[in-house]
Amino acid sequence: MEFISDLMTYGFLQKALFTSIMVGIICGVIGCFIVLRGMALMGDAISHAVLPGVAISYMLGINYFYGAVLAGILTALGIGVVSQSSRIKSDSSIGIVFSAFFALGIILIAKAQSATDLTQILFGNVLAVKSSDMWMTLIIGAIVLLVVAVFYKELLISSFDPTMSAAYGLPIRLIHYGLMLLLTMVTVASLQTVGVILVVSLLITPASTAYLLTNRLSIMIILASTFGAISAVVGLYFSFIYNLSSGAVIVLVTTAIFIVTFIFAPNQGILWRFIRSSKNKTAA
């Protein structure tokens, strides 16, 4: 395998590898909660909405992490305000707020005239990961995993039964915004690998694939992060060998795993469902 020897030789490839694996794992973990809470659109929104934050950080010459997190939080709060204090439904609120942030981001990025161009932020370029990016991703990843591990019980019950959670005094709104903060951090960590446009796929698709394979949240999380990591590494490989856009390749790999699972999953797959239903028909 030429890829393996290249991996040994080139530092930039090692950085890309570590970054991809971490991104795949944390997207899978957070993605499970996003999927189960029916917040896929919110995931898409937050990831797009970090753009103006990135641009402003470039202008101010600070690490883009700070601006992106701030923009993400403002978006989550803005969506909350619009949907809770009016009759506008939550999906429309999400659409209104995030497209405004994204549009602002496009203009600001053009004005910022940074070395990193818009395409790279939008679609990712895993091979251009710098040491500082890698460390940031690894640190964000460690924080995200730690928070999920510590508050697993609270995340589980508030996702499954928010009413009971509120009845016994869990601060469910705080948990919601906490999750949005984690989501923003995951997006920032994924910028270099898949880019803001396609982060949602790495959040939703591996988690949904895992959802078809198990009846336990803990196993769903492990499977989702495994699928995420595999997709990211395979994406890196193709991107390196064939000079393809890493984000796009990663997304297509997650989709391929999803399609296979969608058809062949032991209980939920359409093939077995079809076989079962035709058996039932002949039995009846």
Add this chain to the structure above:
Amino acid sequence: MSNAITVNQLQVSYYGKTAVKNVSFHIEQGNLIGVIGPNGAGKSTLMKAILNLIPIDKGEISFDGKTIKEVRKKIAYVPQRNNIDWDFPIIVRDTVMLGTYPNLGVFHRPGKKEKQWAMECLKQVGMESFSKAQIGELSGGQQQRVFLARALAQKADYFFLDEPFVGIDISSEQTIIKILKQLKDEGKTVFVVHHDLSKVEEYFDELILINQELIESGPVESVFKPELMKQAYQTPFPILNDVGVGV
């Protein structure tokens, strides 16, 4: 200690529209209480207001002289069945184990002890053989029994059930009512939002009859009377005959 509930002059509105107004009652511990009234009478709203799940306009609610915040962990809540995502990746035993969460600290995870206790609670509702099933694989009555087991797992003093008997089989209904009666015999206060008037006299000790405003509260014999029911349901409609109240 007692598990009495006192509600004084409670008023709740949704988007400026009053949903519950002027509701006051007092319930001693060890009672099985039915909240009845027509559709849209604010039964669930009343329950949610008592549990502080929705903001109230005015009024006071006290649990044995304490505020809700002080007794929260001692309150078990069984939601309406259609408010639950039955496709959620969780098995029966783990669902029951959620009942132990309120009494575990933030940094504590449920362990062996909680698992065993969850199994015991499942046994009480006759669902132990389904412990590994995903909750969506169960029938409506079985699902409701599992959620009752979850409430039992919480070792609560107050139990609030929102329409527990809707769309479930007779034997599940009997199991559930038997357990609710046991709970009240142990001195717990059990509060049930209820729809079907046919079994009211058989099931409850006290009734709260509302149609936005409180019509009457007190022992079943003094509330479940044709003229009061008529006043609540405001109707010469067949509903009264259907449910056999017109005695």
